[in-house]
Amino acid sequence: MLAVERLSFRYNSVEVLNDISFLVDAGDYVGLVGPNGSGKTTIIKIILGLMEPQKGSVSLFGTNPTAFKDRHKIGYLPQKPTNFNPHFPATVEEVVSLGLFSKKGFPGRVVKNDERLINEAMALTDIFNIKDAMIGDLSGGQQQRVLAARALVNQPELLILDEPTTALDPETREKFFQTLQELNRNKKVTIILVTHDIGSIGKYASKLLYLDKRIIFYGSFEDFCSSGDMGSYFGEFAQHLICHRHD
């Protein structure tokens, strides 16, 4: 589904990504972690086709991301709900419907049949009861759930989430991760989740990608937990949190 090969990227003289290679298979749930400035958001933007790699290549569904046309196969939830004007005059339902345009193409009219998809996405993220509310009147956590519904409305095959739970309270965060897990297990949605929440990564993701400008670790949790190097890199407590996840 996704192949990143010998990818490097610099912002002027600052190296952000150095010789990154990894594969994501259909059905994977990859937790992407790393310290601030480690290149997590940059690699996500390259995968999404928002930026072009300076060296190396990325193949998304067998295509260069910048030329990728089947955008409805991807759902994207950005880092924080701050990309938009908080006073923007749009209802929750209108914002969720924006996710359908990639599927519908030009000129992108929403027809009656789309309402079912919109309602399903709102129900999945538990925002159906606020569908007529204005986006600016909601709390940060509610706004994040609206953007999650927008990412899910197309029923994507690949879901990319960039620190999606920073504005959520613990209870909502847990429900959100459970929803992702159900999508991954039941609907076989491939997930790439960027997060600092290593406890949740340990609990739900099937693979761990640790990035710090280069790949420090990429593999299954079993491999990660048996790796002595990771204990020294993360610290014993963090590794314990991640590895003692099941049930």
Next chain:
Amino acid sequence: MEIVNFLHYEFIRRAIITGSFIALVCSLLGVLLVLRRFSLIGDGLAHVTFGSVAVGLLLKQHPVYVSIPIVMLSSLGILKLTEKARLYGDAAIGIVSSIGIAGGILIASIAGGFNVDLFSYLFGNILSISKAEVLASITLSVVVLVIILFFYHEYFSATFDEEFAKVSGINTKKINSILVLLTGITVVLAMRVVGIMLTSALLILPAVTALQIAKSFRNTMVISSVIALSSVIIGICISFAMNLPTGATIVMTNFIFFISAFFYRNTFHKIKL
């Protein structure tokens, strides 16, 4: 009854029809520009229009037809300066608008003899609009309206969250360029309604009025259109009845709508609390 009497005059009918089309276009574009914090582009391009009208008068061509290509090019110039020259939008608008004004003053000074004509465009006069101008204005307004409606969802998406719009496959560079080009055409058309000095009011006031009371994006577009149309019709009638300058009366009518919406919103919210 008085209003019906006004409509017997052909120049009033022309003014109302042309003004309504232009106001409708301004109101829709205005919502997109205000929400993108790019509303002053109307003011900047209006200043460019001052220079382009001077060029038209110098070349003894109709200023509207000379202005449209010049202002469209300037609108793209503002966009490119914002994208490529590490400038904020307001600085790019400031550069282009001051060049437009300076160019107009220089041309008027060098050529001489048409200062009266040039300055008449500063304040506009829709009551003196010719049949040919009516036709050109309606045609161009319809073209702009169709394009806005055709790209409605793309503009909604890119205005709300440009990064997500790109991920969705929307060519944001293309639709941004189209938006500023349409704004350029509209500013030239609006010059005949309210004059160069007040053009940006037609773009901004209906949009900000709608934003006070609208309950959705679609609702914002509809309210902005209704406010703009009402302001033009009421403004023209009042100006004719009271012998007031038409452009200024239209703008003040818009402002009264804004103040009313502002108080309605604040009163309504206080009652709710």
